[in-house]
Amino acid sequence: MARRTRTTKNLAQRIxxxxxxxxxxxxxxxRLLTIIFTAAGLxxxxxxxxxxxxxxxxxxxxxxxxxxxxxxxxxxxxxKTAFSAKVTDQSCQSCHDGPIHQAQQFYTPACxxxxxxxxxxxxLARVNDGxxxxxxxxxxxxxxxxxxxxxxxxxxxxHPEFAAVRPGQHDSTSxxxxxxxxxxxxxxxxxxxxxxxxxxxxxxxxxxxxxMPYGEPDPSGPQPVQASFSPHVSTRAYMAPxxxxxxxxxCHPLGFDQRFKDAVPHKKPEMVREAVFKKFTAYIALxxxxxxxxxxDQRIPRxxxxxxxxxxxxxxxxxxxxxxxxxxxxxxxECHRLLYVAAAKVPQVPxxxxxxxxxxxxxxxxxxxxxxNCDSCHAKASGSKDASDILLPGIETCQECHRAGKTNTxxxxxxxxxxxxxxxxxxxxxxxxSIHQLISSRK
Amino acid sequence: MRIDExxxxxxxxxxxxxxxxLAMYLPYAMTAPSxxxxxxxxxxxxxxxxxxxxxxAGLLGARKKVPVWRIGxxxxxxxxxxxxxxxxxPMILFHGGFAWRGxxxxxxxxxxxxxxxxxxxGAVLQHYLPGMMTRxxxxxxxxxxxxxxxxxxxxxxxxxxxxVFGTMDRGSAAATAAVDPMVAVVSLIEIEQEEKEHFRExxxxxxxxxxxxxxxxxxxxQEPQRSAEIFASLRRMLPSSVHSVLTDLESICEEExxxxxxIRLYRWLHGWLLVHVPLSILLLVLGGVHAVMALRY
Numbered sequence: 229m230a231r232r233t234r235t236t237k238n239l240a241q242r243i244x245x246x247x248x249x250x251x252x253x254x255x256x257x258x259r260l261l262t263i264i265f266t267a268a269g270l271x272x273x274x275x276x277x278x279x280x281x282x283x284x285x286x287x288x289x290x291x292x293x294x295x296x297x298x299x300x301x302x303x304x305x306x307x308k309t310a311f312s313a314k315v316t317d318q319s320c321q322s323c324h325d326g327p328i329h330q331a332q333q334f335y336t337p338a339c340x341x342x343x344x345x346x347x348x349x350x351x352l353a354r355v356n357d358g359x360x361x362x363x364x365x366x367x368x369x370x371x372x373x374x375x376x377x378x379x380x381x382x383x384x385x386x387h388p389e390f391a392a393v394r395p396g397q398h399d400s401t402s403x404x405x406x407x408x409x410x411x412x413x414x415x416x417x418x419x420x421x422x423x424x425x426x427x428x429x430x431x432x433x434x435x436x437x438x439x440m441p442y443g444e445p446d447p448s449g450p451q452p453v454q455a456s457f458s459p460h461v462s463t464r465a466y467m468a469p470x471x472x473x474x475x476x477x478x479c480h481p482l483g484f485d486q487r488f489k490d491a492v493p494h495k496k497p498e499m500v501r502e503a504v505f506k507k508f509t510a511y512i513a514l515x516x517x518x519x520x521x522x523x524x525d526q527r528i529p530r531x532x533x534x535x536x537x538x539x540x541x542x543x544x545x546x547x548x549x550x551x552x553x554x555x556x557x558x559x560x561x562e563c564h565r566l567l568y569v570a571a572a573k574v575p576q577v578p579x580x581x582x583x584x585x586x587x588x589x590x591x592x593x594x595x596x597x598x599x600x601n602c603d604s605c606h607a608k609a610s611g612s613k614d615a616s617d618i619l620l621p622g623i624e625t626c627q628e629c630h631r632a633g634k635t636n637t638x639x640x641x642x643x644x645x646x647x648x649x650x651x652x653x654x655x656x657x658x659x660x661x662s663i664h665q666l667i668s669s670r671k
Numbered sequence: 672m673r674i675d676e677x678x679x680x681x682x683x684x685x686x687x688x689x690x691x692x693l694a695m696y697l698p699y700a701m702t703a704p705s706x707x708x709x710x711x712x713x714x715x716x717x718x719x720x721x722x723x724x725x726x727x728a729g730l731l732g733a734r735k736k737v738p739v740w741r742i743g744x745x746x747x748x749x750x751x752x753x754x755x756x757x758x759x760x761p762m763i764l765f766h767g768g769f770a771w772r773g774x775x776x777x778x779x780x781x782x783x784x785x786x787x788x789x790x791x792x793g794a795v796l797q798h799y800l801p802g803m804m805t806r807x808x809x810x811x812x813x814x815x816x817x818x819x820x821x822x823x824x825x826x827x828x829x830x831x832x833x834x835v836f837g838t839m840d841r842g843s844a845a846a847t848a849a850v851d852p853m854v855a856v857v858s859l860i861e862i863e864q865e866e867k868e869h870f871r872e873x874x875x876x877x878x879x880x881x882x883x884x885x886x887x888x889x890x891x892x893q894e895p896q897r898s899a900e901i902f903a904s905l906r907r908m909l910p911s912s913v914h915s916v917l918t919d920l921e922s923i924c925e926e927e928x929x930x931x932x933x934i935r936l937y938r939w940l941h942g943w944l945l946v947h948v949p950l951s952i953l954l955l956v957l958g959g960v961h962a963v964m965a966l967r968y
Contacts, residue, residue, distance in 0.1 A: 232827075232919045234810070242812070244819040252815050254941050261949040269953045273775075273960060285964040286773035287709070305968055313967055337704075344705040346772065358704030 288346035296666055303661070304345075315340055323657055326649035332369040337362070342648070353643055357382055357632070360642040382632035383640040389623050392586040398616040402565050402578040405615040418443030418479050427602040427609070430475040433464040433594055443478030464595040469582040472563075482559055484551040487511060492555065497574035504551050508544045519543045586620055590645040672749050674798050681754040689761055692717065696765045707768030709776075709965065714766055721762030722958055725783075728756035729955050732948070753794055760787045775961055782954040789947040800940045808933045810926050817930055825882045828923050832874055835916050836867050866909055877901065878920065885927040886934065892924050893931065 251259075276284040283299040290297070297303040304320075305313040320339040328336060342359035343352040364380045380386040391397070409415075410425050417423035423442045432438050470476075472494045482491035484504055488511075492500045512519065519537055537543040556566060556575055566575035603610065605621040612619055632640040696717075700707040708714050731752040734742065763783055771777040804811060812820050881892040892898045902921045906914055 232922050242816070242820055242823055244816055247813070247815045247819065250815070254938070254945065257945055258948050261945055262952050265949040265953045266956055269778075269957050273957075282964075282968075284774045285961070285968060287776060287965075287968075288770070288772040301968075311967055341704060344708070347706070347770075356704055356706060358702055362704055 286346055288348055290345055291352055293352065294345065300665075315345070322660065325655040325657055326651060327653040327655070329648050329650075330369075332371050333363065334368055334370060354641070355643055355648075357641050360646075360648070383630055383642070383644075384627055384632040387623060390587060390590075390620065393618055393620050393622050397618055399583065399618050401581050401583065401615050403580050403582065403615050404563050404565065407609050407612040407617075407619070409613075411610050418481075427606070430470050431467045431602075434466060434468045435464065436468075440475060440478045465591070465593040466585060467594060469584050476563075480559075480562065482555075484555055484559070485547065497556070497560075497577060500555065501548075501552065501574050504555075505544065505548060508547045508551075509540075512540045512543050516540065586618075587645075591647065592645065672746070672753070672794075672797055673801070674753070674794065678750060678754070681750050685754045685758050688758055692720075692762065692765060700768065707765070709766050709768070714768070717762050717766035718962070721759045721766055722962060724755040724759035724762060725951075725955060725958065728752045728759065729951055753790075756790055757787065759783070775957065775964075779954065779957055779961055782950050782957070786947060786950050786954055789943050789950070793943040793947055796940055796943060800936055804933065804936050804940075808929045808936065810929045811933050812930070814933065814937050817934065821882075821885065821927070821930065824923050824926060828878065828882055828920055831916050831919055832878075835913050836862065836870055836874075862910065862913065869908065870905065873901070873905070878924070881924065882927065885931055893928060895925070895928065898924050898928075 273284065276282065281299050282301050286301075294304075302313070304315045306316070306319055317339050320343075324339075337359065342355040344355075345352065361381055364376070365386075367374055367376065367378050367380075377386060377388045380388075410430075411427075413424055414422040415425060419442065425442075428438070429440060429442075472480075477491075477494070482494060484492050485507075488507055490507070492503055519540060519542075534546055534549075537546055552574075560566060560575075560577065564577045564580075566577060568575045597605075605625050606619050607621070608617065609619045627640075629638040630640040630644070631637040634640075695713065696707070699711075699713050703711065709718055728751070731748050734740075734745070734748045738745070760783060763780070767776060767780065771780050877891055880887065881890045884890075885893070891901065898921065902917055902924075905917050909917065
């Protein structure tokens, strides 16, 4: 039988009463590691403090557009009090002095409430809808009157139909144009063969020079006037207005008499008349025998023959009458609505007034949509017979791809189409930093 | 601490706080103009609540330093440490909008993650290991006493052996003079010299090194099966009159093995604190710095 027993006395005798005075390994390591880790953490902060580099307290990487400031936090975090170094609107406006959004708005949010730096987003302009719907979700104005919808929650919730395509809207251009005719098959081309016109034959972005595939435009015509857009808009975002010389003249030459290959200039009627007069005067001076030769233009409807001219002036007057009847009565009238004023020698042609940009308060980029065929959005174009038809797609067409709050769809946040700031009214900014200051901030 | 039904009120309260916080966070995160931010009103509320919970959890260490103060029961503090410490994790995630952001905040989030994870591991270990300790280490002693107890076991074994077999050190004739009087009677038993020599060899080569360093890897007596075989062979070899001494020696070996087991379990039971405590202190210190600097910028 074993003699070892675990009596209370035995166990009590085994106790070393001073054991608690000694430090055992786990507790010792715990204290040591606590001191080491805490010291390391504080040293890390102290090292940054000694290097005057407060970037360690940054709440995230800054945008690439601000990366030039490097770690010079005070470029934006300018101290206003002994403790606070928050970014103020003045800091932003020292470089980006954008105008107020609307004079009637109830309050102006701070720049940083919409444009969140240190958040890793690629662009500060890509703000969340909340910044807009904070007001537009339940819009109130100082005057109490609203020019836009009162409650817009997102592009898919509360956003009204585009103003341009609402009922009753029409294109106010004075030009007469029939899309249906121009898009029909086997249209007679300038070289005699039949052609099938495409949208892009006439509708091309600004700055894109694409030769008309069916014939040569009149090189003597005036250069088209470039539409001017905001510098914040891509040069290829919008279709340039259709231009007669580039897009029409190959098929619709402005000939006025069979004796001349030249066409009249596509200018004001007074200038057209003067050009025609000069042509006939010069011609008869070189061909005096033709005074007594009567030739009738087959394009002009039959009418009683005029008495034979007695001299060059009468011949020119007769030819002018023939040519003007052709021009004002058929050629120009094909596209223009002519106004006749009593006692005026020539009719008046109202300005074409071709609208280059339909959505005045929104942006659109054709270049970004180049993968989509024209018919997908402008479905009404092939059936349109009148230039007063507005062929823009409605909001439902856009919403097929741009769905707010959904994943795997096109961007549908407000900034995609709308600008909060009217940058055309941006105030000039005088820089305050030198290159040396910028470079030194990166060290 | 076992996580049993006594934790139910804490569990319910924690789930309620978490549920309310989540219910407030979701609409806030979805409607905030520029997304959830720590500097927003609700973001600050989450930050203050999260840091407050962490501070309370951290004060458990201070509470242990003053056990006699009447500032609540230690159990209550421990439950608060567990549940509020755990609750600080979602609070801080809500505060930061689930983003790591800058260098200091990223470090803080990493620290918080490690501290909470190590805390959960520790809570699981503290829940299961004490029961395992009771079952597998019936001879458990105070951990800090183990070196002292082991010294006593070594002395006890040496005395037992010397009393029966004489001195174990070759050439030392005077060793028997120091024999414990309680076991001196056994020394009267006559044992063949050859058997003595055999036992001496075994004691010096196997038992004594084991008693000197029971945790040394490869020791035969660390294995209960091998230990039983060794003592069974000794019993067959030695006269039955010394079997009681062998039983005592075997008991000492068993106690040494249990102390080994206790040490291993103790290291599991407290080793995680080497991560949890230092990083918790660092988290609290850097969290305080973050709070001040975030208010500045």
